[in-house]
Amino acid sequence: MGNKTYTIYVLRLGHRIERDRRITTHVGLVSRAFGANGIYIAGEKDENVKKSLEKVVMTWGGSFHVEIGVSARKIIEEWRAKGGEIIHLTMYGLPLPNVIEKIRKSKKDKLIVVGAEKVPAWIFELADWNVSITNQPHSEVAALAVFLHELWKGKEFKFEFKNAKIRIVPSAKGKKVLKT
Amino acid sequence: MGNKTYTIYVLRLGHRIERDRRITTHVGLVSRAFGANGIYIAGEKDENVKKSLEKVVMTWGGSFHVEIGVSARKIIEEWRAKGGEIIHLTMYGLPLPNVIEKIRKSKKDKLIVVGAEKVPAWIFELADWNVSITNQPHSEVAALAVFLHELWKGKEFKFEFKNAKIRIVPSAKGKKVLKT
Numbered sequence: 001m002g003n004k005t006y007t008i009y010v011l012r013l014g015h016r017i018e019r020d021r022r023i024t025t026h027v028g029l030v031s032r033a034f035g036a037n038g039i040y041i042a043g044e045k046d047e048n049v050k051k052s053l054e055k056v057v058m059t060w061g062g063s064f065h066v067e068i069g070v071s072a073r074k075i076i077e078e079w080r081a082k083g084g085e086i087i088h089l090t091m092y093g094l095p096l097p098n099v100i101e102k103i104r105k106s107k108k109d110k111l112i113v114v115g116a117e118k119v120p121a122w123i124f125e126l127a128d129w130n131v132s133i134t135n136q137p138h139s140e141v142a143a144l145a146v147f148l149h150e151l152w153k154g155k156e157f158k159f160e161f162k163n164a165k166i167r168i169v170p171s172a173k174g175k176k177v178l179k180t
Numbered sequence: 181m182g183n184k185t186y187t188i189y190v191l192r193l194g195h196r197i198e199r200d201r202r203i204t205t206h207v208g209l210v211s212r213a214f215g216a217n218g219i220y221i222a223g224e225k226d227e228n229v230k231k232s233l234e235k236v237v238m239t240w241g242g243s244f245h246v247e248i249g250v251s252a253r254k255i256i257e258e259w260r261a262k263g264g265e266i267i268h269l270t271m272y273g274l275p276l277p278n279v280i281e282k283i284r285k286s287k288k289d290k291l292i293v294v295g296a297e298k299v300p301a302w303i304f305e306l307a308d309w310n311v312s313i314t315n316q317p318h319s320e321v322a323a324l325a326v327f328l329h330e331l332w333k334g335k336e337f338k339f340e341f342k343n344a345k346i347r348i349v350p351s352a353k354g355k356k357v358l359k360t
Binding site: 022093124127132137139142144149157159170175 | 202206271273316317337348356
């Protein structure tokens, strides 16, 4: 999937089945499309989100790991213990343009934390980086996409997903799909 | 809000209250935070989405127009008649990096169309541009954010929202908020 220099996982906080199913699925799909190796989902254990994401992997290729019902604290502590860095995306953090170069250059594996509703204070404390994608309220889905887009400097447009059953041929009009 | 050279509206297709409320709200918030002037929401008329978005504008400032229950075809035809261009974000379209420079340079007002479920064929036909933010399935929220981020070349980080009651002071740890 291109010259990746680090492993990237996304940690989705506080998932609630009723409220968050679609948003968390979007977070997972963005993680995969923009080059993360997997996603940990903390909060309620939602087999449906896991199944939806795994179905996309089956059809569209690549490898992408999905783990549900994790403890956020445990994941963060393990990641830290293995020498990875914790990047928390939050509207309160330092602007992406001020920090992305340093984050890109660091060769550490990256755990990218995105919240649902209220994020507990200890996340801000434990994070190596609290990064804002503008200081306006918007969407964890958008924040994650822009962060990864900048981390890769747009290389996500060149990613190849192995063993895909479906591939799209980009076109000016209509839909061109290759099936194998 | 910075040296804007065109008016930008987002057209959200096929909104369904039960299924799409949160995703459409995220689409609206991203539109605002990333410098669109407003959003048209086609599909079911959802007063709650309108209220949520308008509440954010009241608190966080700027001006942002929200119109619900519109006819997508009517909006597109009106936009076209006024000399604006129609940009449809779709995984089937031409890759963003191949087209963004032309779109950025064109001084035409821009209507950015994002789908919900299945997008009808006539949208692909009527659009001046069908643009893909990678050819992988992910999220209209993410696609819109990356598109606008590239359209502005990251200037959204400098946008000022007038008459904001709350402003965030970016910080490395914790939350710093100014209230007026």
